[in-house]
Amino acid sequence: MLLAATAATAGDSARVALIIGNSAYKSLPQLPNPSRDARVMDDALKAVGFETITVIDATREDVVKAMKTLTSKIRPDSSVVIFYAGHGIQFDDENYLIPVDSELSDEASLPFEAFSLKIVTDQIDRVKPKIAIFILDACRNNPLEKKSRSAGAGGMVRGLARATGPLGTFIAFATAPGEVATDGQGKNSPFSRALAQVIATPGLPIEQVFKRTRERVVKETGGEQVPWDNSSLIDDFFFKAALSDEPQFSAQAAQDAQAWQIASTTDTQAAYGTYLGAFPQGLFADIASTRLTTANHKPMEETEDVAALSLPPNRTTDATTDLLTWNAISTSDDPAQYNDYLAKYPEGLFANLARLRLADLSKGSVAEVTNLKTKLSPRFAEFEETPLYPEITECDRLAGHVQEIADPSVGVYFREIVPEKAIPACLGALKQFPDSLRILVNYARAIDAAGRHDEAREIYRMGAEKGFPIALRSLGDVYRDGRGVDKDLTEARYWYVRGAAKNNVFAEYNLALIFLEGKGVAQNKEKAVFWFWRAARQGFGPAMQRLANFYISGDVVKKDEQQGRILLQGAAEMGVNAAKLRYGELLLDGIGGEKDVESGRQWIENAAHSGDGSAQAKLGTIYKDGIGGKRDLQQALNWLVLAEKSGASYAKDAALPLEMELGQAGLKKARKFAESFTPKS
Numbered sequence: 250m251l252l253a254a255t256a257a258t259a260g261d262s263a264r265v266a267l268i269i270g271n272s273a274y275k276s277l278p279q280l281p282n283p284s285r286d287a288r289v290m291d292d293a294l295k296a297v298g299f300e301t302i303t304v305i306d307a308t309r310e311d312v313v314k315a316m317k318t319l320t321s322k323i324r325p326d327s328s329v330v331i332f333y334a335g336h337g338i339q340f341d342d343e344n345y346l347i348p349v350d351s352e353l354s355d356e357a358s359l360p361f362e363a364f365s366l367k368i369v370t371d372q373i374d375r376v377k378p379k380i381a382i383f384i385l386d387a388c389r390n391n392p393l394e395k396k397s398r399s400a401g402a403g404g405m406v407r408g409l410a411r412a413t414g415p416l417g418t419f420i421a422f423a424t425a426p427g428e429v430a431t432d433g434q435g436k437n438s439p440f441s442r443a444l445a446q447v448i449a450t451p452g453l454p455i456e457q458v459f460k461r462t463r464e465r466v467v468k469e470t471g472g473e474q475v476p477w478d479n480s481s482l483i484d485d486f487f488f489k490a491a492l493s494d495e496p497q498f499s500a501q502a503a504q505d506a507q508a509w510q511i512a513s514t515t516d517t518q519a520a521y522g523t524y525l526g527a528f529p530q531g532l533f534a535d536i537a538s539t540r541l542t543t544a545n546h547k548p549m550e551e552t553e554d555v556a557a558l559s560l561p562p563n564r565t566t567d568a569t570t571d572l573l574t575w576n577a578i579s580t581s582d583d584p585a586q587y588n589d590y591l592a593k594y595p596e597g598l599f600a601n602l603a604r605l606r607l608a609d610l611s612k613g614s615v616a617e618v619t620n621l622k623t624k625l626s627p628r629f630a631e632f633e634e635t636p637l638y639p640e641i642t643e644c645d646r647l648a649g650h651v652q653e654i655a656d657p658s659v660g661v662y663f664r665e666i667v668p669e670k671a672i673p674a675c676l677g678a679l680k681q682f683p684d685s686l687r688i689l690v691n692y693a694r695a696i697d698a699a700g701r702h703d704e705a706r707e708i709y710r711m712g713a714e715k716g717f718p719i720a721l722r723s724l725g726d727v728y729r730d731g732r733g734v735d736k737d738l739t740e741a742r743y744w745y746v747r748g749a750a751k752n753n754v755f756a757e758y759n760l761a762l763i764f765l766e767g768k769g770v771a772q773n774k775e776k777a778v779f780w781f782w783r784a785a786r787q788g789f790g791p792a793m794q795r796l797a798n799f800y801i802s803g804d805v806v807k808k809d810e811q812q813g814r815i816l817l818q819g820a821a822e823m824g825v826n827a828a829k830l831r832y833g834e835l836l837l838d839g840i841g842g843e844k845d846v847e848s849g850r851q852w853i854e855n856a857a858h859s860g861d862g863s864a865q866a867k868l869g870t871i872y873k874d875g876i877g878g879k880r881d882l883q884q885a886l887n888w889l890v891l892a893e894k895s896g897a898s899y900a901k902d903a904a905l906p907l908e909m910e911l912g913q914a915g916l917k918k919a920r921k922f923a924e925s926f927t928p929k930s
Contacts, residue, residue, distance in 0.1 A: 263327040264299040267319045271335030271349050273306045283334035286386055286441035290332050293445035297489045299330060308350040312364060320376050327378040328486060331369065334441060337387030337409055343367060344409045346387060366412055374415040380486050381414065382455070386423040386440050413479050419486070421459050421478040423466075428474070439469045440476055448488045451815050455486045509533040513580060530771055540602075575599045584750060604743040644678035644688055647671040648695040650719055650755065663726065668699035686717045694723065702733025713744070721748035722756040729759070729768075738769025749783065757784040758792050765795075778805045785816065790823035797831070801841070814841030821852055829856035830864040837876065850877040857888060860928030862895030870903060882907055883915055890919040891926055 270287025272280050284305045291303045300322070304315050323329055336347040340356045345363035347353065353362045366383070373381045387409065412420050423440035435442070443465035447458050463476040505528050512524035513533075521537040528534060571594050578586040579599075587603045594600060641659055648671040649660035675692035682688050690712050697705035706727055712720025725744035728737045742763055748756030761780035764773040778799055784792030793816040799806050800813035814835050820828030829852045835841050836849030850871060856864030869889035872881045886907040892900035908916050 263322070263324050264294075264297075264330075265319060265322045265327060266294045266299040266301045266330035266332065267315055268294070268301055268303040268330075268332045269307050269312065269315070269335065269346075270303075270305050271307055271333075271347070274336065274347075274349050274351070276352050277336055277347065280335060282436065282438050282441075283386070286334040286437050287332070289437055289445045290334075290384075290441060293448045294330060294332075294488075297448060306349045309348040309362075309364075312348055316369070316372060320372065323373070323376045323378045325377055325379060328380045328382070329373060329378045330382045330384065331373070332384045332386075334386040334438065337385060338363065339409045344385075344412055346385075370412075370414045370418065370420075374418075378417070380417055380419070380482060380484060382419045382421070382486070383414065384421045384444070385409065386438050414481060416481050417483060419455055419478065419480045419482055421476065423476055424474045425477045439466045439474060443469070451489045452819060453487065453489075455482070455488070456480065458488060505531045505533070509537070512537065516580065534771060536602075571597045571599070575603075584746070588747070604739065638685055638687070639678075639682045642674070642678045642682075642688065644671070644675040644691050644695075647674050648691040648698075649687075650694070650722075663694065663698060666695060666698035668695055671695035672699065686712050686715065687719065690717065690720050690723060697727075697732060702727070706733060713747070716751065718748050718751035718753040718756070721745075721751060722753045722759070725756060725759060738763065742769065749780070752787065754784045754787050754789040754792065757781075758789060761792065761795065774799075774805045788819070788823075790820040790825040790828065793817070793820040793823075794825045794828040794831070797828070801835075810835075810841035812841075821855075824859075826856045826859050826861040826864065829853070829859070830861060830867060833864075834867070846877040858929045860895065862892050862897035862900075865889075865892035865895055866897040866900040866903065869900060873903070873907065882911060883918060886911055886915055886919040887922040890916075891923040894923045 268287045268291050270283040270285070270290075272282070272284040274280070287303060287305055291301050294301055302315055302318055304311050307315065319329070319331075333346050335349075338345045338347065338356075338359065340359055344366040345359050346366060346369070347363045351362040353359065366385070370381070370383065409422055412422075414420055423438065437445075440462065443462045444458075447453070447461045447465070450458070450461070453461070459476065459478045466474050466476050508524050508527055509531065512520040518540070521540050524531065524537050525534060531537070574590060574593065575598065578590060581587070590597065590603050591600060597603075645659050647661065648666055672692070672695045675688060675695050678685075678688045679692055689708060693705040693708035693712075706724070709720045709723045709727065713724055721744050725741045725748060726732075728734060728741035728744065730736070742760065745756040745760045745763070749760055757780050761777045761784070762768070763770060764780065765777035766772070778796065781792045781796040781799070785796045797813040797816035797820070798804075800809045800816065802808070814832065817828045817832035817835065821832040833849040833852030833856065836845045836852065838844070838849075853864050853867050853871065857868040865888045869885045869887075869892060871877065872885035872888065874880070886904055889900045889904035889907065893904065904919075
């Protein structure tokens with residue numbers, strides 16, 4: 250597992266797609282667009298890594314052969330797409346897809362002349378791919394509507410019926426159940442054209458792909474056509490990921506991990522000494538040092554009497570059971586076992602070592618998260634496991650953790666809490682929702698901000714005992730900041746690790762900062778990158794911005810300016826000012842993609858109006874040099890003077906020539922601009 254943490258993972262699971270576009274019907278009305286829709290989807294799916302099997306104007310025999318070819322390529326790790334465009338009919342709540350050689354005369358011939366969608370989904374389910382996606386642009390006018398003997402009587406009706414599939418299935422229709430989709434006036438149907446475009450967008454989970462497709466179709470059709478989908482997926486799926494499965498760590502890190510595995514398996518002081526000699530600043534140096542210098546960890550001779558070990562002062566734990574419990578887990582890579590040990594022996598012989606082992610397992614959960622991809626919009630796994638209850642209250646707005654409810658507009662940073670407002674609001678919410686851990690922890694934050702640290706800490710601990718992620722993160726903050734206790738960064742790291750195990754993005758982000766800045770531990774950029782990556786993959790904007798810098802510089806991970814630009818775009822769209830500025834600069838310079846001066850300038854202006862001093866200084870130089878527009882020396886001076894006021898002291902040097910050119914009148918205007926400036930959210 251430790252080696253897996255530093256090695257590159259395999260690429261995406263096998264991707265295979267069956268694409269059918271039926272236009273040239275022999276006995277039914279012909280459709281001009283399905284064959285073109287199939288071709289545009291073939292291009293779109295190939296572009297995102299799918300092997301495609303494409304059949305244009307498929308007969309019944311063609312469909313059977315194509316299905317056999319498709320199923321022969323499916324493996325347990327496969328992601329499968331079946332796209333069908335053409336005539337489709339609903340009869341008795343069952344959907345039928347019609348081949349071009351069908352000789353349908355009425356609904357009674359459907360089972361013999363068409364394919365039941367259920368049969369197709371069942372056939373795919375038998376070969377058990379990881380994910381199966383069915384896309385049907387087949388809700389056009391019913392070709393048998395006039396001939397139907399049962400139309401409107403519960404038999405054949407307009408459009409297609411609602412459909413669900415087995416676990417791991419996603420089904421999308423071009424329009425809502427019972428409604429009719431248009432073939433389109435252009436070369437493609439509105440649905441297929443929109444979907445092919447959105448599929449290429451990096452970092453969108455499948456749910457967002459079809460949501461954006463729906464938005465485009467509704468807009469194009471004036472609300473006449475509303476695409477519909479149904480999901481039973483339990484894994485995240487991305488047509489185009491914004492990140493590889495895992496950052497590529499250096500060969501040095503892989504050698505480090507391999508050496509540690511040998512040392513920890515041998516489990517002798519000599520082995521730990523050898524490891525430290527080879528890697529004095531290694532990933533596991535703090536653990537190796539502890540094992541090397543902790544007398545109680547010294548391997549015991551068979552004749553040694555374990556019961557004779559003396560307990561440190563103030564310890565009441567039985568040494569024998571403590572030691573035996575520890576020996577049973579001392580080589581484990583399971584965080585739960587160390588948590589159990591600490592629950593039984595909070596002051597045990599190996600309590601500090603257990604905490605360090607927990608903290609060192611910061612890469613131990615890589616295997617559990619390789620299926621997650623970076624999201625360019627917040628979607629925190631924590632809240633999938635901890636559903637929101639109750640709905641947002643005034644207590645959340647006044648004392649909740651900012652962005653902890655997956656809504657950036659809710660919550661405040663700790664320093665912004667106003668206790669006299671927050672405490673009454675949270676007390677009122679507690680009376681209404683006495684069983685809500687979230688409200689209780691919000692109340693603890695409110696009294697913590699009022700200086701009642703001991704009470705708040707006990708509430709955090711109660712929440713932590715129940716495994717509540719926000720409480721775990723809050724305890725980390727308590728020890729990091731020294732609120733009512735001595736600052737203890739090792740203890741803070743322990744609680745952050747536990748919070749991160751619950752997918753709390755702030756715990757992950759704070760761990761990254763600890764390792765990046767070397768707070769209470771040796772600086773370790775690789776661990777920092779890992780934790781930034783963990784938070785970024787949940788769509789946490791600040792982490793995406795930090796991770797992007799590593800990709801752009803090529804530090805720790807392989808240089809990938811395109812990847813950095815994708816991450817910065819997502820973070821900028823979430824309102825992270827540093828990301829707005831850097832993304833704007835990349836657009837101006839054409840780094841990581843096409844040059845777009847107009848958009849680059851707009852992003853930098855956005856960051857400047859939000860109050861970012863560096864962006865204000867950059868905007869000043871943009872006006873001075875006329876980048877993306879006419880030169881405006883007064884505006885340039887305005888923004889440079891404001892930038893200096895906002896903390897960008899270097900802006901003063903850039904402003905001096907403008908002050909000389911514009912004189913006192915110009916400087917007076919700039920100072921008035923700076924004094925009256927109010928940042929925009």
